[in-house]
Amino acid sequence: MRFLLLIIPGGGYAAAAPDQPAPADCIARMTRYSEEMLEAGILRGGEGLHPPSVGARVAFAGGEPTVTDGPFTESKECVGGFWMIEVTSREEAVAWARRCPASDGDVIEVRRVQEDEDFAEDSRKAATVSRR
Amino acid sequence: MRFMMLMIPKGYEGAPPDQQPPADRVAEMMKFNQAMQDAGILLYCEGLHPPSSGKRVSFAGGKPTVTDGPFTETKECLGGFWMIRVKSLQEAVDWARRCPGSDNEVIEIRRVQEVEDFNEEIKKNIGGFETMQGTARKKPAAKGPKAKAKKPKRKS
Numbered sequence: 001m002r003f004l005l006l007i008i009p010g011g012g013y014a015a016a017a018p019d020q021p022a023p024a025d026c027i028a029r030m031t032r033y034s035e036e037m038l039e040a041g042i043l044r045g046g047e048g049l050h051p052p053s054v055g056a057r058v059a060f061a062g063g064e065p066t067v068t069d070g071p072f073t074e075s076k077e078c079v080g081g082f083w084m085i086e087v088t089s090r091e092e093a094v095a096w097a098r099r100c101p102a103s104d105g106d107v108i109e110v111r112r113v114q115e116d117e118d119f120a121e122d123s124r125k126a127a128t129v130s131r132r
Numbered sequence: 133m134r135f136m137m138l139m140i141p142k143g144y145e146g147a148p149p150d151q152q153p154p155a156d157r158v159a160e161m162m163k164f165n166q167a168m169q170d171a172g173i174l175l176y177c178e179g180l181h182p183p184s185s186g187k188r189v190s191f192a193g194g195k196p197t198v199t200d201g202p203f204t205e206t207k208e209c210l211g212g213f214w215m216i217r218v219k220s221l222q223e224a225v226d227w228a229r230r231c232p233g234s235d236n237e238v239i240e241i242r243r244v245q246e247v248e249d250f251n252e253e254i255k256k257n258i259g260g261f262e263t264m265q266g267t268a269r270k271k272p273a274a275k276g277p278k279a280k281a282k283k284p285k286r287k288s
Contacts, residue, residue, distance in 0.1 A: 004178070006210065024254050027250075027254050027258060031258050047136065050245055052240070054221070055221075055241050056228075056241045057238055057241070058231070058238065058239045058241070060235060060238070062235065065228070065229040075207075076207075077208070078240075084178075090185075090187065093187075094198055098189055098198070100196075102196075103194075104191060104192060105191065109186060110186050110187045110189065111180040111181060111186040112181040112186065113178050113180060119152065122155040123152065123154075123155045125155075
């Protein structure tokens, strides 16, 4: 089963300036951690995101799209990046999350990814599209 | 440039573990996915099971502490995402606006970091990472290669 490990950085990332670089030593640690996942054969992908200050939000209240520029002052947490892993259980996913060389205040949210077989039959028919 | 469109469905943070989206919503979202795929901008997309079947690992004081979902202190949660490749933030926003979003939904658009976005010192440390990501993606899944993409999971 696949799990998404979402990193929610502490340390003011939600309000970080657009060009604020992550500390080089932190990136080096995270890269080593990712390499360990790759060597274990469980890593399926991973990305880091620019701070919300260079992002935007589209809300659909009332059915009409409304665009707001980042940073998003109302949200206390924001995603900083993710790893997609394939393991045999949620416990294994959590064990990997615990090994992350995260900083004080960081949180990793472990969420199971929906597979085709998790959907009801009628949704499955509607939900499938060929991957390029 | 690549953007991640994060679907944040209000109320999904408290959804039961087995909650299913209505089939008609899935079909609507499929049309949106298809439009992005036809335009050649959709790289992949995924839906997530509700946080009630998830866990959080926090690192306060540097030590990992595990909490079971749902995460009562959070007002928002991720329901799924699309990864797209477009020319500008504006183009990403235009695509997000076309999403058949419900009243309770918000799409957060975030630019993905590319190797060239980092300074030289960091680039040295992440030298092999792009290759590594490519290798990770090419590895077949345990059950065989993923041949299908799904719509992100939606709250009813």
